[in-house]
Amino acid sequence: MTPRKDLLDIASLTDEEIEFVLANAGPFKDLFKRTVKKVPTLKGKSVLTLFYEPSTRTRSSFEVAASRLSADVIGFDIESSSVVKGESVLDTVETLESMKVDYIIVRHKKSGTPNLIAQNTRASVINAGDGWHAHPTQALLDAFTLREKFKDLRGARVLIVGDIQHSRVARSTSLILRRLGMNVAYLSPGSMMPREIPQEIAQFGNWDDALAWRPDVVYLLRVQSERMDEPFFPSAAEYHRNYGLTDARVDIIRERGLWLMHPGPVNRGVEITDRGMNYEKSLINQQVENGIAVRMSVLYWLKPGAEG
Amino acid sequence: MGASRRMKRLYHQAQIASEDSSQLQLGDVLVEGDRIIGVAPTISGVSDCEVIDCQGRILMPAMFDIHVHAREPGHEDKENIGSCAEAAINGGVTGFVMMANTSPTIDNAGVVRTVLESARRARIGSSIYVAGAITKGRKGEELAGIAGMKSAGAVMLSDNGHAVDNPQVLRRAMEYAKHFDMPIASHCEIKDLSGKGCMHEGKVSYALGLPGMPSISEEIGISRDVRLAEYTGVHLNIQHVTTAEGMSTIKRAKDRGIRVTCEITPQHLIFNQEHIGNYDTNYKMNPPLRTAEDNAALLNGLKDGWFDVIVTDHSPHTPFEKNQDFASAPFGITGLETALPSLFHHFVSKGILDWGLIVKRYSAEPRRMMKLAPVPVKEGGLAEFIVFNPERSMTFTQDFMKSKSINTPFIDQTLKGMVERVIYRGEELLVR
Numbered sequence: 001m002t003p004r005k006d007l008l009d010i011a012s013l014t015d016e017e018i019e020f021v022l023a024n025a026g027p028f029k030d031l032f033k034r035t036v037k038k039v040p041t042l043k044g045k046s047v048l049t050l051f052y053e054p055s056t057r058t059r060s061s062f063e064v065a066a067s068r069l070s071a072d073v074i075g076f077d078i079e080s081s082s083v084v085k086g087e088s089v090l091d092t093v094e095t096l097e098s099m100k101v102d103y104i105i106v107r108h109k110k111s112g113t114p115n116l117i118a119q120n121t122r123a124s125v126i127n128a129g130d131g132w133h134a135h136p137t138q139a140l141l142d143a144f145t146l147r148e149k150f151k152d153l154r155g156a157r158v159l160i161v162g163d164i165q166h167s168r169v170a171r172s173t174s175l176i177l178r179r180l181g182m183n184v185a186y187l188s189p190g191s192m193m194p195r196e197i198p199q200e201i202a203q204f205g206n207w208d209d210a211l212a213w214r215p216d217v218v219y220l221l222r223v224q225s226e227r228m229d230e231p232f233f234p235s236a237a238e239y240h241r242n243y244g245l246t247d248a249r250v251d252i253i254r255e256r257g258l259w260l261m262h263p264g265p266v267n268r269g270v271e272i273t274d275r276g277m278n279y280e281k282s283l284i285n286q287q288v289e290n291g292i293a294v295r296m297s298v299l300y301w302l303k304p305g306a307e308g
Numbered sequence: 309m310g311a312s313r314r315m316k317r318l319y320h321q322a323q324i325a326s327e328d329s330s331q332l333q334l335g336d337v338l339v340e341g342d343r344i345i346g347v348a349p350t351i352s353g354v355s356d357c358e359v360i361d362c363q364g365r366i367l368m369p370a371m372f373d374i375h376v377h378a379r380e381p382g383h384e385d386k387e388n389i390g391s392c393a394e395a396a397i398n399g400g401v402t403g404f405v406m407m408a409n410t411s412p413t414i415d416n417a418g419v420v421r422t423v424l425e426s427a428r429r430a431r432i433g434s435s436i437y438v439a440g441a442i443t444k445g446r447k448g449e450e451l452a453g454i455a456g457m458k459s460a461g462a463v464m465l466s467d468n469g470h471a472v473d474n475p476q477v478l479r480r481a482m483e484y485a486k487h488f489d490m491p492i493a494s495h496c497e498i499k500d501l502s503g504k505g506c507m508h509e510g511k512v513s514y515a516l517g518l519p520g521m522p523s524i525s526e527e528i529g530i531s532r533d534v535r536l537a538e539y540t541g542v543h544l545n546i547q548h549v550t551t552a553e554g555m556s557t558i559k560r561a562k563d564r565g566i567r568v569t570c571e572i573t574p575q576h577l578i579f580n581q582e583h584i585g586n587y588d589t590n591y592k593m594n595p596p597l598r599t600a601e602d603n604a605a606l607l608n609g610l611k612d613g614w615f616d617v618i619v620t621d622h623s624p625h626t627p628f629e630k631n632q633d634f635a636s637a638p639f640g641i642t643g644l645e646t647a648l649p650s651l652f653h654h655f656v657s658k659g660i661l662d663w664g665l666i667v668k669r670y671s672a673e674p675r676r677m678m679k680l681a682p683v684p685v686k687e688g689g690l691a692e693f694i695v696f697n698p699e700r701s702m703t704f705t706q707d708f709m710k711s712k713s714i715n716t717p718f719i720d721q722t723l724k725g726m727v728e729r730v731i732y733r734g735e736e737l738l739v740r
């Protein structure tokens with residue numbers, strides 16, 4: 001396996017690399033049962049989180065992962081930094097380059113920004129979500145979570161529900177699950193379905209058709225109201241009735257024994273109800289726990305300074 | 309200078325291209341002063357004459373580009389008229405029309421005069437022309453000083469870079485401009501449909517997670533403007549057509565006798581959405597690179613004569629501006645220095661396009677559209693031609709470029725063919 005510097009998306013990973021990250025996440029997860037959850041793997045290394053978009057969960061998950069590997073974790077506070085004063089991304093990166101950090105974990109609202117940063121630093125860049133493009137660690141943790149539940153992912157079916165157009169989670173998670181042999185379908189309001197999606201992904205416009213496809217997993221996306229500057233649906237109530245996991249639909253998926261996933265944070269009453277949150281086959285909390293293990297595995301795998 | 313200008317030059321045994329023929333004609337071309345004084349299979353016995361061996365070379369009328377952003381005044385960090393002229397010469401182009409999206413906007417006679425005065429200092433100064441804006445500040449609200457700009461020397465009207473969104477404003481502009489006998493050049497785009505799009509809406513915009521500009525945004529814009537042209541009777545020139553459907557609309561309009569012409573760029577023939585790869589902003593332009601199917605359809609359209617002119621839409625931007633995330637980087641690429649070699653490399657050298665078509669679409673027709681005389685290689689004609697060597701090749705390094713900017717997909721690419729000589733009104737402006 002060629003050493004890799006950056007994790008920018010799923011598309012550029014080899015099967016071997018995906019396997020490596022998923023396989024090593026298991027032993028890292030086993031550490032969490034111990035009283036001392038820390039290993040010295042990244043002792044003396046520094047991990048910097050550069051979040052241009054607000055995020056509590058992903059950022060904390062990375063910080064916990066890096067701490068458990070004994071790295072020094074530095075948060076680059078955008079709100080109070082020169083970025084607010086108009087400094088360009090690349091000027092910021094040049095500054096960070098002088099600080100000789102080893103890993104930069106970046107989230108940005110513009111797709112491709114982590115790629116741009118990666119081209120301009122020796123540090124390993126981990127994409128923690130860029131625009132609508134990619135969220136590779138989410139995809140890896142989703143794959144890891146499903147592998148804990150399915151003996152063989154091949155042929156299993158996952159239905160991804162919600163705002164596909166603006167979702168980096170849909171793009172990355174659908175890609176990795178297809179790479180692992182799963183069948184993927186999208187269920188989305190017509191106004192939030194991208195114009196051209198890979199033809200291997202089935203497309204549905206309502207729950208009845210989507211459930212008739214017989215999914216094994218229902219993966220709800222967050223309704224990203226903050227990413228919308230156009231009206232894509234008339235109201236949250238109408239979205240909920242037509243595309244949300246209503247109580248009635250919870251009963252259907254319970255009856256069928258489907259797994260339920262969500263990348264968080266959830267909008268209760270929009271894409272999911274209280275009853276959905278309490279559904280016994282929900283994997284939402286496991287996704288969070290596995291996120292730390294997978295991110296530890298990613299940090300362990302990447303090699304700062306490696307070519308490309 | 310007098311002595312060298314008076315001395316005759318014999319371009320010996322060149323393959324001469326003309327818009328009237330797909331075949332090249334082997335012959336000698338004799339130049340004295342600013343004129344071609346002889347064209348014949350062989351010319352001998354000329355005294356006091358420099359002989360230039362042109363064996364294996366193409367000798368063709370120099371190019372003329374009606375869609376160029378020279379960035380002066382206001383954006384001289386990207387380009388100025390002088391550097392733009394040198395870039396043009398470097399690519400075998402000896403005249404161009406510069407667009408109005410400068411700062412201040414070229415929207416009144418005063419700015420037209422200032423720009424033309426500055427242009428006169430360039431080596432091809434007498435062949436640099438100006439397009440005035442259709443509306444003040446290119447805001448699409450009030451008409452620009454159309455009559456004044458015409459009398460100051462403007463040859464075309466365009467709000468280039470964006471459409472006149474309000475169809476009533478465009479209609480009035482067309483009605484008004486008709487009597488000043490200037491084409492209206494339209495950037496066709498329904499802005500509300502393109503939204504914040506930064507590339508073609510399709511499978512690549514999905515994969516890269518970038519907001520898309522759907523083909524229908526351009527196509528509906530073309531349909532609208534063509535109908536307005538029909539209604540008002542103005543000469544409408546549709547800029548940089550990029551979709552097969554848009555081309556068909558124009559074809560149908562032409563068949564119905566509507567006064568509409570249109571442009572094609574080399575980049576929209578050669579590249580498509582797939583070339584954007586890892587967010588390469590040198591492939592970001594508006595209208596965007598479309599699909600491989602569009603490439604093929606447009607190329608057929610060019611062969612079949614549906615495009616009147618080839619243009620570059622030369623749009624310089626600084627490295628600082630282009631070195632951003634894809635959505636934030638500005639639209640546009642440079643083209644004057646690479647257009648002809650890229651057309652040769654991708655199409656002429658493979659027998660897909662012939663030299664006659666290149667001369668017609670990138671030299672003769674653009675001049676005619678601007679009501680200028682073409683510069684065919686013929687006895688008594690103006691000596692304004694280039695010598696192109698199909699055997700050499702050229703690497704488009706930063707050092708090679710005369711433009712102030714290097715935002716081109718061809719940067720550091722090696723293409724077959726080389727512009728070896730550029731002759732402008734008898735003077736050799738470039739020899740390599």
